[in-house]
Amino acid sequence: MLHIVNKSPYEKSSLTSCLAHASKGSALLLIEDAVYAATKGNSAEADIRRATQELTVYALGPDLEARGVRASIVDGVKVVDYGGFVDLVAEHRTNQSWL
Amino acid sequence: MSQVAEETESEAAAEAVVKKFMFVSRKAPYGTIYALEGLEVVLISAAFNQDVSLAFLDDGVYALLKGQQTKALEVKNFSPTYRALEGYDIEKLYVERESLAARGIREDQLIVPVQVVDAKEMAALMEQQDVIIGF
Amino acid sequence: MKIGVLVNEGPYNHQAADTAYQFARAALAKGHQVQRVFFYNDGVNNASKLTEPPQDDRQIVNRWSKLAEEHGIDLVVCVAAGLRRGLVKDNLAPGFRISGLGQLVEAGIESDRLVAFGD
Numbered sequence: 001m002l003h004i005v006n007k008s009p010y011e012k013s014s015l016t017s018c019l020a021h022a023s024k025g026s027a028l029l030l031i032e033d034a035v036y037a038a039t040k041g042n043s044a045e046a047d048i049r050r051a052t053q054e055l056t057v058y059a060l061g062p063d064l065e066a067r068g069v070r071a072s073i074v075d076g077v078k079v080v081d082y083g084g085f086v087d088l089v090a091e092h093r094t095n096q097s098w099l
Numbered sequence: 100m101s102q103v104a105e106e107t108e109s110e111a112a113a114e115a116v117v118k119k120f121m122f123v124s125r126k127a128p129y130g131t132i133y134a135l136e137g138l139e140v141v142l143i144s145a146a147f148n149q150d151v152s153l154a155f156l157d158d159g160v161y162a163l164l165k166g167q168q169t170k171a172l173e174v175k176n177f178s179p180t181y182r183a184l185e186g187y188d189i190e191k192l193y194v195e196r197e198s199l200a201a202r203g204i205r206e207d208q209l210i211v212p213v214q215v216v217d218a219k220e221m222a223a224l225m226e227q228q229d230v231i232i233g234f
Numbered sequence: 235m236k237i238g239v240l241v242n243e244g245p246y247n248h249q250a251a252d253t254a255y256q257f258a259r260a261a262l263a264k265g266h267q268v269q270r271v272f273f274y275n276d277g278v279n280n281a282s283k284l285t286e287p288p289q290d291d292r293q294i295v296n297r298w299s300k301l302a303e304e305h306g307i308d309l310v311v312c313v314a315a316g317l318r319r320g321l322v323k324d325n326l327a328p329g330f331r332i333s334g335l336g337q338l339v340e341a342g343i344e345s346d347r348l349v350a351f352g353d
Contacts, residue, residue: 001225001226004349006249006250006253006351006352007353013157014125017125017156017157020197020218020222021156021218021221021222021225022222023222023223023226031253032249032250032253033249062256081260082256082257082259082260083260083263083264085257085260086237086257086260086261086264086266087264089237089261089347089349090235090237090264090266090346090347093229094225094226094228094229094230094231095231095347095348095349096123096225096231096233097233097349097350097351097352098125098233099125099133099233099234099242099350099352099353102331102333106333106334106336106337109340109344110336110337110340116343118342118343120339120342132275133275136274136275136315139314139335140274140335140338140339143334143335143336143338143339144339146336146339147336147339147340147343149339149343230342230343230348232240232338232342232348232350233350234242234275234352
């Protein structure tokens with residue numbers, strides 16, 4: 001499954017909730033404000049690093065760039081553009097947006 | 100053909116396909132409209148003969164609490180609608196154990212019979228779905 | 235692939251309408267079909283012909299209309315959500331139509347993938 005999270009972990013618990021329900025081998029795509037979770041030095045970094053062990057974690061490039069945090073992306077998180085987002089949706093039989 | 104006739108024909112054709120739909124409710128009632136408008140999608144889905152489940156996790160479990168008295172808010176108490184789901188053949192209601200426990204809610208405080216599952220079981224249920232709509 | 239899109243928030247207030255649009259555009263560029271874009275909750279406000287954002291800002295409503303025109307995409311505003319929020323036939327931007335919530339469920343059935351954008 002492709003899990004999509006769009007909020008900062010400091011604003012909503014959607015990332016935490018998602019991670020508690022993402023099965024091994026799933027994909028997690030961070031978009032909009034959720035990209036902050038994948039930046040070095042933030043307190044969600046450990047959760048994201050742990051997530052990369054069980055899931056493939058992606059972050060939307062345009063959202064990282066808009067927020068000025070493209071350079072501080074956590075190792076192991078793959079950056080994709082909107083085309084990559086579409087590919088992820090096509091690749092996974094089901095997707096779930098954690099709003 | 101009129102638009103309505105076209106839609107009706109198209110929607111009837113859609114019914115021939117049966118997909119597993121899960122509606123995931125994670126927000127509390129009244130503070131925002133999502134629990135109510137989410138429930139409206141669930142009710143409509145009954146007309147399409149799909150394999151429908153309704154999952155309640157996080158604050159979504161609050162929508163099922165007995166004893167909601169909305170008179171002073173001057174808004175409609177829509178919790179009884181969850182009891183009507185059975186009449187629409189929507190019987191798969193899953194509530195997450197951890198979400199209840201975190202909120203100090205017991206199963207007997209819920210307005211409708213549900214199946215309580217833990218997060219791992221909920222995750223497995225989600226993996227089985229064809230379409231997941233969360234609100 | 236046939237992809238359905240659900241937009242649950244209005245223009246400008248949340249990024250949802252932007253992300254949904256960019257996603258839809260990218261899907262079309264990849265040769266997929268966008269089966270329907272369904273607007274629910276405050277998403278119905280994406281259909282208002284009355285919006286007048288600043289000239290130097292993106293024109294979210296017009297963008298949807300243009301996308302619908304160029305690619306024949308079905309933009310559907312939920313009738314009930316629209317009525318609640320004052321989106322009716324008289325103030326609907328070009329390319330949008332008002333219909334029932336059943337069109338969202340149908341999109342879930344007809345499409346290969348349904349993606350939701352919201353708060």
